[in-house]
Amino acid sequence: MSFPNLRLRRLRKTGKIRELLEEVRLSPKDLICPIFVEEDLKSKVQGESMPGMERLPLKDVVDEVNSIVELKIPAIMVFGMPSRKDDRGSSAFAQDGIVQKAISEIRKNLGNEIAIMADVCLCQYTTAGHCGLVKGHKIDNDSSLETLAKVAVSQAQSGTDVVSPSAMMDGQVKMIRTALDDAGFSDVAIMSHSAKHRSSLYSPFKDMAHSAPKFGDRKTYQLPYTNPKEAMREVETDIAEGVDIVMIKPALAYLDLIAMTREKFNIPISAYSVSGEYALVKAAAMQGWVDEKEVTLEILTAIKRAGADMIVTYFSKSASKVLNEK
Ligand code: PBG
Ligand code: ZN
Numbered sequence: 001m002s003f004p005n006l007r008l009r010r011l012r013k014t015g016k017i018r019e020l021l022e023e024v025r026l027s028p029k030d031l032i033c034p035i036f037v038e039e040d041l042k043s044k045v046q047g048e049s050m051p052g053m054e055r056l057p058l059k060d061v062v063d064e065v066n067s068i069v070e071l072k073i074p075a076i077m078v079f080g081m082p083s084r085k086d087d088r089g090s091s092a093f094a095q096d097g098i099v100q101k102a103i104s105e106i107r108k109n110l111g112n113e114i115a116i117m118a119d120v121c122l123c124q125y126t127t128a129g130h131c132g133l134v135k136g137h138k139i140d141n142d143s144s145l146e147t148l149a150k151v152a153v154s155q156a157q158s159g160t161d162v163v164s165p166s167a168m169m170d171g172q173v174k175m176i177r178t179a180l181d182d183a184g185f186s187d188v189a190i191m192s193h194s195a196k197h198r199s200s201l202y203s204p205f206k207d208m209a210h211s212a213p214k215f216g217d218r219k220t221y222q223l224p225y226t227n228p229k230e231a232m233r234e235v236e237t238d239i240a241e242g243v244d245i246v247m248i249k250p251a252l253a254y255l256d257l258i259a260m261t262r263e264k265f266n267i268p269i270s271a272y273s274v275s276g277e278y279a280l281v282k283a284a285a286m287q288g289w290v291d292e293k294e295v296t297l298e299i300l301t302a303i304k305r306a307g308a309d310m311i312v313t314y315f316s317k318s319a320s321k322v323l324n325e326k
Contacts, residue, residue, distance in 0.1 A: 201276025
């Protein structure tokens with residue numbers, strides 16, 4: 001018997017055959033679009049280090065979210081920039097805070113046309129610019145938990161579907177779950193930044209969101225990128241605490257951790273393709289060195305292929321435009 005004539009190129013012969021054989025299909029439905037809302041802003045401001053991204057005044061938020069709905073993107077992630085910061089981060093949980101107002105405006109005008117996710121953290125809201133409250137020279141875990149829970153409940157009261165704690169405080173999922181349940185919000189889900197690494201790829205965001213720490217760095221709470229086992233322990237503890245969706249962050253340089261999470265756990269996985277990932281592509285594309293559309297689709301598809309069920313990305317709108325035209 002002769003050896004079969006194995007030719008894998010048969011299935012790459014025409015565009016239609018290749019379409020049929022596609023194993024991973026990226027869709028606008030995989031994407032979560034971040035928006036930045038700044039208190040007391042008169043008109044939109046372009047992000048210096050994130051070309052194409054804007055800080056929005058409250059009055060422009062509904063129009064912006066409407067354009068996201070029209071692109072068939074199912075979810076947004078709301079980040080707020082308050083006009084006043086203090087030691088307690090009190091504008092993060094004020095019922096008339098900027099994020100709370102934005103959430104209720106979106107809900108009032110757009111109903112359930114979009115899933116609303118809100119960032120739960122303190123770094124934009126505290127004078128120290130850390131994700132937790134500062135005691136002496138330390139970031140105090142347990143007093144931070146109480147504040148984070150208040151932030152989550154205030155966002156639930158405003159009508160968010162999902163709260164997304166990004167502070168990397170130990171026990172944040174359990175504390176927030178308990179507080180939400182006690183306040184009657186057992187139907188509000190938690191998407192935790194479970195494995196959030198200390199990364200140099202966050203710099204453009206810190207400019208954009210005015211959230212850079214005033215002293216020190218975030219190494220005592222964010223994960224070191226050298227430690228995959230520790231990252232899996234973070235995912236494991238969030239699951240034990242009742243998280244609904246786990247997140248790996250950043251995405252592109254952390255595809256192994258997305259794949260590892262997929263293999264080890266049965267839970268929805270989000271990946272956060274961060275500001276630095278966006279900026280790298282944008283900068284090269286603006287020089288004409290890479291094709292922005294092609295590179296974007298390649299990167300987002302790779303993140304999905306690694307095992308992410310959904311992707312938070314600043315390319316949500318531009319990628320969806322391309323995908324909807326395909
Ligand atoms: C802070 C926060 C950061 C990002 C999201 N939330 C910055 C940081 O932790 O230093 C980064 C997101 C991005 O770079 O796109 N809670
Ligand atoms: Zn933070």
